[in-house]
Amino acid sequence: MYVDNHANEANIFKSQSQSRLKDLGQLISSEMDHASSTCNPRQLAEAALRSFLPLLSDHDLPSFSVEQAAYARRLVYTDPRGRFSILVLRWTQGAKTPIHGHNAWGSVGVYSGNMGCQCFDRIADGENIESLKMTLDIKIGRGDITSVNPDPEGIHSLYVEENNTAATIHIYGMDLRDDPQCINVMYED
Ligand SMILES: [Fe+2]
Numbered sequence: 001m002y003v004d005n006h007a008n009e010a011n012i013f014k015s016q017s018q019s020r021l022k023d024l025g026q027l028i029s030s031e032m033d034h035a036s037s038t039c040n041p042r043q044l045a046e047a048a049l050r051s052f053l054p055l056l057s058d059h060d061l062p063s064f065s066v067e068q069a070a071y072a073r074r075l076v077y078t079d080p081r082g083r084f085s086i087l088v089l090r091w092t093q094g095a096k097t098p099i100h101g102h103n104a105w106g107s108v109g110v111y112s113g114n115m116g117c118q119c120f121d122r123i124a125d126g127e128n129i130e131s132l133k134m135t136l137d138i139k140i141g142r143g144d145i146t147s148v149n150p151d152p153e154g155i156h157s158l159y160v161e162e163n164n165t166a167a168t169i170h171i172y173g174m175d176l177r178d179d180p181q182c183i184n185v186m187y188e189d
Contacts, residue, residue: 004113020060024052025086042105045084045171046147053109053143061088061167069094075180082175091166096159097107101151101185109145113166116118117146120155151185
C-alpha cells in the first residue's frame with residue numbers, strides 16, 4: 001500500500017468540462033498509448049489522479065443514493081482498450097469493506113470525507129492462508145491517494161471514519177464494464 005498526500009500539486013488542467021472524470025480517463029488512455037513498454041501503468045494513473053483530484057467539484061461526480069452504513073459504486077470511464085476503469089464510490093456513515101485484495105493494480109483518491117485504510121499481510125502455509133495480520137491502519141482525507149499492487153499484495157479494508165460520509169475515485173487496471181465487482185479478491189464476507 002502506497003500513500004500520497006500531495007493534494008495541491010500542479011493545477012495544470014484548465015478544462016471546465018462537466019465530466020472531468022472522463023477527461024481524466026482520456027488523459028490516462030492517451031498517456032498509456034504513448035508510454036514506453038517499461039512504464040508502470042499504476043504510477044501513470046496515480047500521477048494523473050493526483051493532478052485531477054484538486055480540480056474536481058461536486059458536479060463532476062455522479063449523484064446516487066447509498067443505504068445507511070453502506071457504499072455503492074458507479075463506473076464512469078473504461079479505457080477503449082480495456083486497460084483500466086474509473087469508478088466513483090460513495091460511502092455513508094459506518095460503511096466498511098470486507099478485507100480484500102484486487103485482481104489488478106488500483107489507485108484510490110479521496111474526493112471528500114475522512115476514510116480509514118487497514119492493510120494486512122497473509123500468514124500462509126504453502127497455498128493455504130492461515131491468518132491475516134494487520135500491518136497498517138491509517139487515515140486518509142481529501143486529496144490523499146493510496147495505491148495497491150495486485151493480490152496477493154495489497155490486502156486491505158477501507159472504512160468511513162465516525163460521523164463521516166465520503167466520496168472516492170478508484171482507478172483499477174482492468175476492464176470492469178461487465179462486472180465492476182470482479183476486481184475484488186475477498187478474504188471475508
Ligand atoms: Fe479495495
